[in-house]
Amino acid sequence: MRIALTHTRLARRGGIEGYLYRLAGSLLERGEEVHYFAATGEPLDHPRFFFHRVRALPGPPFLKVWCFDRSVQQALREGDFDVVHGFTKTSRQDVYTDGSGCQADFEQISLPLRGPVRRAIRRWGPHRYAVARLEALRYRRGRFRRVIAMSKMASEQIRRRHGLSESEVEVLYNGVDLDEFSPGRRETEGVEMRRRFAPDDVLLVLFVGNDGSRKGADILLNGMQRIGPVRAKALIAGRVSSERDLLSLARSLGVEVELLGPREDISCLLAAADLLVFPSRFDIFGMSVLEAMASGIPVVVSRSAGASEIVTHGKDGWVIGTEDCGGVAEGIRRLADPVLRRSMGKEARRTAEGYSIDRHTDRLIEIYREVAEEKRRATSLRSRSLESTTSRLSRN
Numbered sequence: 001m002r003i004a005l006t007h008t009r010l011a012r013r014g015g016i017e018g019y020l021y022r023l024a025g026s027l028l029e030r031g032e033e034v035h036y037f038a039a040t041g042e043p044l045d046h047p048r049f050f051f052h053r054v055r056a057l058p059g060p061p062f063l064k065v066w067c068f069d070r071s072v073q074q075a076l077r078e079g080d081f082d083v084v085h086g087f088t089k090t091s092r093q094d095v096y097t098d099g100s101g102c103q104a105d106f107e108q109i110s111l112p113l114r115g116p117v118r119r120a121i122r123r124w125g126p127h128r129y130a131v132a133r134l135e136a137l138r139y140r141r142g143r144f145r146r147v148i149a150m151s152k153m154a155s156e157q158i159r160r161r162h163g164l165s166e167s168e169v170e171v172l173y174n175g176v177d178l179d180e181f182s183p184g185r186r187e188t189e190g191v192e193m194r195r196r197f198a199p200d201d202v203l204l205v206l207f208v209g210n211d212g213s214r215k216g217a218d219i220l221l222n223g224m225q226r227i228g229p230v231r232a233k234a235l236i237a238g239r240v241s242s243e244r245d246l247l248s249l250a251r252s253l254g255v256e257v258e259l260l261g262p263r264e265d266i267s268c269l270l271a272a273a274d275l276l277v278f279p280s281r282f283d284i285f286g287m288s289v290l291e292a293m294a295s296g297i298p299v300v301v302s303r304s305a306g307a308s309e310i311v312t313h314g315k316d317g318w319v320i321g322t323e324d325c326g327g328v329a330e331g332i333r334r335l336a337d338p339v340l341r342r343s344m345g346k347e348a349r350r351t352a353e354g355y356s357i358d359r360h361t362d363r364l365i366e367i368y369r370e371v372a373e374e375k376r377r378a379t380s381l382r383s384r385s386l387e388s389t390t391s392r393l394s395r396n
Helices: 015-029 061-077 103-113 116-124 126-138 152-162 183-187 189-195 217-224 243-253 266-272 287-294 306-310 325-335 338-353 357-395
Strands: 002-006 033-038 049-053 083-086 095-098 146-149 169-171 203-208 232-237 257-261 275-278 299-302 317-320
Touching: 002 015, 002 061, 015 033, 015 287, 015 357, 033 061, 061 126, 083 357, 095 357, 103 126, 103 152, 146 152, 146 357, 152 169, 152 306, 183 189, 183 266, 183 338, 189 266, 203 217, 203 266, 203 287, 203 325, 217 232, 217 243, 217 325, 232 266, 243 257, 266 287, 275 287, 275 325, 287 299, 287 306, 287 338, 299 306, 299 325, 317 325, 325 338
Parallel strands: 002 033, 002 083, 033 049, 083 095, 095 146, 146 169, 203 232, 203 275, 232 257, 275 299, 299 317
Antiparallel strands: none
């Protein structure tokens, strides 16, 4: 099949970006032809991979959003694809995967975290209306053939906001590379990496995620203040809005933390860490949770992250409430026990093995084939209808 994937960026790392990079590779391994439409990217070196750079208009964010959508739609019309799968703010595609949630639900959490000026700009600026308009268009029947939600939480939002039925939205959790994220790396790269951050008797608590305020970096630090005699250090990997404020908070709480910034070596960090804490206030999935489980370490994750839906509390991880600093503390205290931590880490790996990128890709290819066949039947029907109309006109 000739498959078109659309997103603003192609990159090896990042939440949705990293997932798409692995998905493209998995599709290529199965012999598919992959066309990737993006404004920027690091193209894969493969004879069946084709990178299409989409024009990005410089200027205000709302213009970039509209320009990207229009440019993508124009570029797609010039190709003949069996299926078009969109992952970003675009108005029409055959298959759409929602990885960010509905705008209104996102704003309920994200806007209060911003200052008054930025909050007003976000609430009343044209960007908000551009995004909302594109969202309304893409969920209009006739503009999609399949909608995929990365979690039940995403599915519920889409159905509630846009009136789609349960049968129109399929929940398909992300897939993880079980070789890249593997417990075996703990005895190799993990040992060396750990030495850089803390002694063996210090519990190494990892947080991974951009937009640290929404994903709860402050909740992690407040929780760590309450862990009592447990010696622990937090590693925060990803972009945070204000490093100075976060470091100031850590100092005031007496919590040891190291800010790592954006990292390319997440698999190595997970191999070095003892557990992952992901107390997000809003996340449609949270890929780092599944990556941690695949790496054989337990997780502490909030119910406001879709990835919590694949975690069994007390077995392969610890599921807590939103804004639950006490839950973070309890999870860390429990997992400070090395015996329990190893046991839950093994269970976490078993759980992750049910969400491999291979299984995920298999299901997507099934969907692609169904959609491609629907499109062929529709084209054939239109062709026969046109021939019939032409024949009638010629007889008259």
